[in-house]
Amino acid sequence: MAQFDFSIVTTGEFRGWLVSGFLLSLRLTCITWILSLPIATAIALCRLSSVAMLRGAGAVFVEGIRNIPLLVHLLFWYFAMPELLPETARTWLYDHGAESICAVIALTFYTSSYMAEDIRSGIRAVPATQLEAARALGFGYLASMRRVVLPQAVRIVVPPLISQTLNLWKNTSITTVIGTAELMYQAQRVETASFRGVETFGVTTLAYLSVSLVITALALWFHHRFPVRAT
Amino acid sequence: MRSTSHLVIAYAFLWIAVAPLARADQLADIKHKGELVCGVLATDEPMSFVDPQTRTIIGYEVDLCKAVARKIGVTATLKQVAVAARIPELQQGRVDILGATLTHTREREAVIAFSLTTFVTGQKVMVRRDSGITTPAQLAGKKVVTVRGGTQEPNIRKAVPTVDVVTFETAPQALVALQQHKAAGFVNDEVSLFDAYSKLGPAQKDYVILPQNISTEVVALGLRKDEPALKAAVDGALRDLETSGEAEKLFFKWFGPGTRLQYQTRAFHIDSDRLAN
Numbered sequence: 001m002a003q004f005d006f007s008i009v010t011t012g013e014f015r016g017w018l019v020s021g022f023l024l025s026l027r028l029t030c031i032t033w034i035l036s037l038p039i040a041t042a043i044a045l046c047r048l049s050s051v052a053m054l055r056g057a058g059a060v061f062v063e064g065i066r067n068i069p070l071l072v073h074l075l076f077w078y079f080a081m082p083e084l085l086p087e088t089a090r091t092w093l094y095d096h097g098a099e100s101i102c103a104v105i106a107l108t109f110y111t112s113s114y115m116a117e118d119i120r121s122g123i124r125a126v127p128a129t130q131l132e133a134a135r136a137l138g139f140g141y142l143a144s145m146r147r148v149v150l151p152q153a154v155r156i157v158v159p160p161l162i163s164q165t166l167n168l169w170k171n172t173s174i175t176t177v178i179g180t181a182e183l184m185y186q187a188q189r190v191e192t193a194s195f196r197g198v199e200t201f202g203v204t205t206l207a208y209l210s211v212s213l214v215i216t217a218l219a220l221w222f223h224h225r226f227p228v229r230a231t
Numbered sequence: 232m233r234s235t236s237h238l239v240i241a242y243a244f245l246w247i248a249v250a251p252l253a254r255a256d257q258l259a260d261i262k263h264k265g266e267l268v269c270g271v272l273a274t275d276e277p278m279s280f281v282d283p284q285t286r287t288i289i290g291y292e293v294d295l296c297k298a299v300a301r302k303i304g305v306t307a308t309l310k311q312v313a314v315a316a317r318i319p320e321l322q323q324g325r326v327d328i329l330g331a332t333l334t335h336t337r338e339r340e341a342v343i344a345f346s347l348t349t350f351v352t353g354q355k356v357m358v359r360r361d362s363g364i365t366t367p368a369q370l371a372g373k374k375v376v377t378v379r380g381g382t383q384e385p386n387i388r389k390a391v392p393t394v395d396v397v398t399f400e401t402a403p404q405a406l407v408a409l410q411q412h413k414a415a416g417f418v419n420d421e422v423s424l425f426d427a428y429s430k431l432g433p434a435q436k437d438y439v440i441l442p443q444n445i446s447t448e449v450v451a452l453g454l455r456k457d458e459p460a461l462k463a464a465v466d467g468a469l470r471d472l473e474t475s476g477e478a479e480k481l482f483f484k485w486f487g488p489g490t491r492l493q494y495q496t497r498a499f500h501i502d503s504d505r506l507a508n
């Protein structure tokens with residue numbers, strides 16, 4: 001029976017590797033989330049627009065992105081996209097941590113296509129009469145959206161958005177394939193160096209789980225604090 | 232009947248008594264029999280392998296054995312040994328010398344002796360020719376790519392402490408990253424690197440494999456412990472091969488351009504039996 005010794009991976013050099021991976025995973029999640037939300041909102045509004053071209057563009061974005069696996073996205077943004085860039089842009093990218101930048105780009109597109117659908121369904125859940133009433137009172141389309149529809153939609157949208165955040169947090173682990181030194185990457189590195197697979201992935205699992213549980217708790221709290229109002 | 236069995240017993244006693252004497256000096260013994268028995272793997276191209284045309288065992292270590300035997304003034308006899316059995320075969324005297332792709336390690340020094348180092352292999356770095364990098368040290372502060380899970384990453388970090396390493400699931404992905412200018416160097420096992428290099432085709436002219444090893448594995452001939460006369464004779468023969476340039480010729484014959492491995496340079500000399508560090 002093998003002896004488990006978690007102190008090997010929770011102290012010294014190996015802990016440093018895991019912590020740096022954990023922090024990068026958190027950073028990837030936060031940056032992607034901040035970038036995804038406005039993009040997703042814009043796409044959702046496009047898909048709800050009365051202009052056919054915007055609706056079409058929104059649909060192409062969402063269906064084009066969420067129907068392709070994240071792994072393929074990552075490989076595309078890391079191995080293929082930079083080759084299409086002009087020389088100077090490419091050099092800049094490679095000098096500024098292409099692994100993390102490409103990971104953020106791929107995660108942002110992927111996450112925003114899912115978030116866009118959640119936001120769109122949230123907006124659609126607000127009865128159409130609300131928009132009509134706002135327009136009747138003399139608000140323009142955007143003003144009606146901003147002042148009347150979106151505030152109501154937010155309550156409906158936040159729980160699924162938190163669930164997308166949970167997916168985003170877990171999806172960061174896939175970026176290891178393009179050499180992004182996040183938690184999964186560092187865990188594999190520690191395993192190789194320490195021959196302590198069980199301990200390494202035990203600690204890693206715990207790290208993913210704890211952040212996931214925090215996000216889930218946030219969703220529950222929001223649901224209690226801001227329940228969807230009956231209209 | 233009875234006298235026959237007595238004779239057998241007497242014979243056996245004679246052997247038991249004489250055998251240690253006969254082995255007191257293995258070199259004298261070898262000279263007396265007129266043959267040096269070399270244990271070879273015969274399964275490890277190009278160290279020792281069976282020539283498909285002639286069905287005979289040939290290779291780098293075979294040539295070394297023959298050269299050593301010639302210097303001692305005897306003929307070489309080849310005996311095939313298995314990887315796991317090669318050290319016992321040597322210890323029990325079934326072979327006089329091992330040319331069996333035997334890595335010289337500290338652990339093995341406790342049970343057998345080693346000749347001068349006859350071959351050095353290890354991990355190397357491939358760079359783009361236009362990068363102007365000619366030594367691993369120039370990778371300091373730069374990014375290198377390699378495959379995940381092996382000893383490549385720790386070894387390049389040890390060799391160049393300030394290097395920035397990015398690892399991928401597979402070696403071809405790391406090679407693509409080098410080709411796309413994502414990194415200054417691609418670290419891998421020497422033979423894998425030469426293999427990747429050979430697959431580059433016409434693009435080979437744009438890449439260079441740095442001749443220096445970032446980590447080394449040294450191969451030597453194996454000898455029985457406490458046979459100073461034989462070790463001195465073998466080492467002397469190897470030194471002669473080195474000074475006459477014959478060792479270099481043998482190296483390029485089996486590893487040089489025109490072979491599958493296509494080594495352009497020889498990064499070691501047969502001049503020491505010491506392990507580094």
